[in-house]
Amino acid sequence: MLYTLYEAGYYAAAPLRAAARATRAYWNSPLNPARETPVGRRLFASADLFSNLTRRYGRPEWGIDSVRIGGVDVQVRQVEAWADPWVRLTHFARDPLDLRRAGRTAAEPAVLIVAPLSGHYATLLRDTVQTFLQDHEVFITEWSNARDVPLLEGRFDFHDYLDHVRTLLRRLGPRCHVVAVCQPGPAVLAAAALMSEDGEDARPASMTFMGSPLDARFSPTVTNKLAEERPFAWFKSNMISTVPLPFAGAGRRVYPGFVQLYSFMSMNMERHQDAHLKYLQDLMDGDGDSADKHLEFYDEYLSVLDLTEEFYLQTVDVVFQQYLLPRGELVHEDRVVRPSAITDIGLLTVEGELDDISGIGQTQAAHTMCSGLPDDLREDYIQPHVGHYGVFNGRRFREEIYPRVAAFIARQEARVTASAG
CATH class of the missing domain: 3.40.50.1820 (Alpha/Beta hydrolase fold, catalytic domain)
Structure with missing residues (x-):
């Protein structure tokens, strides 16, 4: 049930995510005369942060050439x-x-x-x-x-x-x-x-x-x-969920990656909150280098996978x-x-x-x-x-x-x- 609710939340947020991406593109367009205004930078930064926080993170590329x-x-x-x-x-x-x-x-x-x-x-x-x-x-x-x-x-x-x-x-x-x-x-x-x-x-x-x-x-x-x-029974009752459709492993019992991610982040929640607030400020200030470093880290950190129940x-x-x-x-x-x-x-x-x-x-x-x-x-x-x-x-x-x-x-x-x- 937990996995199904998580997926439902992801798809329910799709219209908001699409709106955020459109807003981000509009306020970051070089054709927009208000792009560099304080209001424009704030709207762009807010839309970008929302889009990144709600998107799905797949397996990153190695990038070792x-x-x-x-x-x-x-x-x-x-x-x-x-x-x-x-x-x-x-x-x-x-x-x-x-x-x-x-x-x-x-x-x-x-x-x-x-x-x-x-x-x-x-x-x-x-x-x-x-x-x-x-x-x-x-x-x-x-x-x-x-x-x-x-x-x-x-x-x-x-x-x-x-x-x-x-x-x-x-x-x-x-x-x-x-x-x-x-x-x-x-x-x-x-x-x-x-x-x-x-x-x-x-x-x-x-x-x-x-x-x-x-x-x-x-x-x-x-x-x-x-x-x-x-107790061992607590982990089985609270940490395990069933993979829903449309994933290939639908029906498999797993320890979901998003549960593991929440566990990781909750150990240092204040630090993660501060990092995202700083990212928002960097975008508003036009500090692209710092913003890129933030994205590079979280693109990796937020990419998680599921473990089988038995493992x-x-x-x-x-x-x-x-x-x-x-x-x-x-x-x-x-x-x-x-x-x-x-x-x-x-x-x-x-x-x-x-x-x-x-x-x-x-x-x-x-x-x-x-x-x-x-x-x-x-x-x-x-x-x-x-x-x-x-x-x-x-x-x-x-x-x-x-x-x-x-x-x-x-x-x-x-x-x-x-x-x-």
Whole structure:
């Protein structure tokens, strides 16, 4: 019912949205002599804000056409390396001729970035991908919007997610490097543990966890406390809705992206309100640069996707209520997942000092769980003065965090290459 009401509200606002767009076009037309008057700028700004707040935000484009390497602009193409109804593995293929001009002749490490399936599209990691492209062959998971997956495709739960991670690692071949950003951490660690126990050649050479809730008992944040304080039945009764027509996944039970978005925004509602008021003022003042920066951020932030009911509820239960992985009680396909079985996969954990999503210690917990790893294969880093998004995005990520990650991956690549030789 909630999803149907949300969609009804969207379509009911269509006439107002059309009127706002017409008003915006009229008061922004160079042919309008009153365009630059205070009244004209105010009417244009108000119409623009209303139009943007009520429109539908689809999956953003990556917009990565090139990357600067060694003073050379290296062209980048997006290639679908593998896909099924639930995920697309995208390869950001760098042009070989441009790479040679940049002085890169040897094959560079393949990195699988496992993007979060927690409400936003993988494009939230645009800065992450562009930065990793300087030194690596980059692949990323682009998870599907559950509302677009027909019921005939069946279920998709936490264990299916884990199996997809294993499948993608096998697709990339022996000893690639995996980077888990936030939510995927528990599934990626579990996949690596199972592959290690089975002695699979495709197990990763290294795994990097960035702001991941591997053990949510440490430094509980607002998100963690909500999961702890509410009974499991509350989440099923209050957070799940049915996808309506005309979406391809009509009838599927999901955790809607707009509910997740409201949860995110309610944590910092005053900040978002101030940002939109500033945007309104920038438009009235004719400050196009500041207005464009606002739109760039919110075009990404307001683009959300739905999660299947079973995936969302199992994640709440497994990761945030029962803590099955760190307690050694996670069972997958009738097998207990044992991170202690990992003995030769490099482990790097990265946390942000001010992270209000995955608190300090939640990611570091991987070192305790991976008790079979020797000390020389472990590394931990806490980045001062950054919150959750600063762990994988922004200036401090590019200048302080990424160089450490790249150096760690290079060391693990050299180690694996030497042992293979």
